[in-house]
Amino acid sequence: MDELVVSTDVYVAPEEAYEFLLDFPRYERYTEYLDRVSRTHGDGGPGSRYALRFAWWKLTYTARSEVTGVTPPTRIEWRVLKDIHAHGAWVIEPYDELPDDxxxxxxxxxxxxxxxxFDADSADSSSVSLPPLVSFGWVLDKVRGLVTEEAERVVRRAVADLEGREREVRLDVRNESEAL
Incomplete structure (x- = not known):
């Protein structure tokens, strides 16, 4: 399994950050390649399911995800339901004291x-309709290069929305993946 972790400081109450991040349909505003997020089941808590429609180059793909657990106001867990073995979480850790900066x-x-x-090798080639002469391996290689960039973009844009202003956001990125 491969892992990507992106973290930063956010200057709002942890409860506000949690409620904000629990609103998955909002995510379509933060990424270049996510066209639409639709809740297909549930109220946002555990068991809620979402359809996330991605578009890149000449390809479109709808990922199906599910919220698997929540621990207000510190954790939201999710998983992808088909086509790739992937799961993740948003983790919110309150500060006792604000950082000096x-x-x-x-x-x-x-x-x-x-x-x-995620397990990049678990991606199912039959889940994407490819143009003639385009291999799934080529597409996978191109998408791998975008994953870290997109995760960083999502976090930066979410911080701006949460805090109500643009600012320089320092990200700590840990990428323990041979796939990315």
């Missing part, structure tokens, strides 16, 4: 981490 107007804060664990 916090904005001067910040009164609360937390560390927000996106954890993704």
């Amino acid at each position: 916090a904005p001067t107007d910040a009164t609360e804060g937390c560390r927000v981490t996106l954890e993704i664990t």
Whole structure:
């Protein structure tokens, strides 16, 4: 299994960050390749299911995911239901004291981490309709290069939306993957 972890500081209350991240349909605003997120079942808690429609190049693909567990206000767990073995979590860790480099107007804060664990070799080539003469291996190689970039973009844009302003966001990225 491969792992990608992206984390940063967010200067809002942990409860606010949690509620914000629990709203999966909002994610379509943060990524270049996610066209639409639709809740297909549930109220956002465990067992809720989502259809995430991705578009890149000449390809479209709808991933099916499910919220597998929540621990308010510190953790939201999810998994992909078909075509690839993948799961992850948003982890929100409240600060007892703000970091020294916090904005001067910040009164609360937390560390927000996106954890993704996946098996790139489990991707199912039959799940994507490819143009003639395009191999699944070629597509997989191209997409692998976008995964880290997209995770970083999602976290940066979510921070701006959460805090209500653009700012320089320092990301800590750990990529324990030969696939990426």
